[in-house]
Amino acid sequence: MTLARWLVMVFCISLWGCASVPEGNFTHAPDGVYQVMAHDVVSRLSGLHPPAHTMIHIKSQKADAFTTLLIQSLRRKGYSVNEQTTLKTRAAGMQVVMLSYVLDEPLKSGIYRITLNTGAHVLSRAWRAQDSSIQPLGLWVYRE
Secondary structure (H helix, E strand, C coil): CCCCHHHHHHHEEEEEEECCCEEEEEECCHHHHHHHHHHHHHHHHHHHCCCCCCCEECCCCCHHHHHHHHHHHHHCCCCCEECCCCCCCCCCCCEEEEEEEECCCCCCCCCEEEEEEEECCCEEEEEEEEEEEECCCCCCCEEC
């Protein structure tokens, strides 16, 4: 195999890896855990994107408990939320944020992690669920 073919193959494989990033909820936590996490996510987002001036477009199309609680929390805080598969309308003067997330339990030991992607920012935080409570394991990690 020539060097040029090898480089093209490596390039195509690396692009395929970038295109197949999973999104959504990959856990089976109790609703109480989801409620605390959704509230915390919305509190953090409100520090970056002002409610009443921002439309959140949820990219995850899975109808799971966390997504439902997240949408409810966003609306209670004052965000406009678009749940459609495509963004068809945009209100005048509204900032549009394309929100995707991955909620997982990496070690299957009661430690949950959420990674939010808003296009311009990537935020991540972990929580530990123990007994009937959930506590954050640290501050939000922020990357532009």
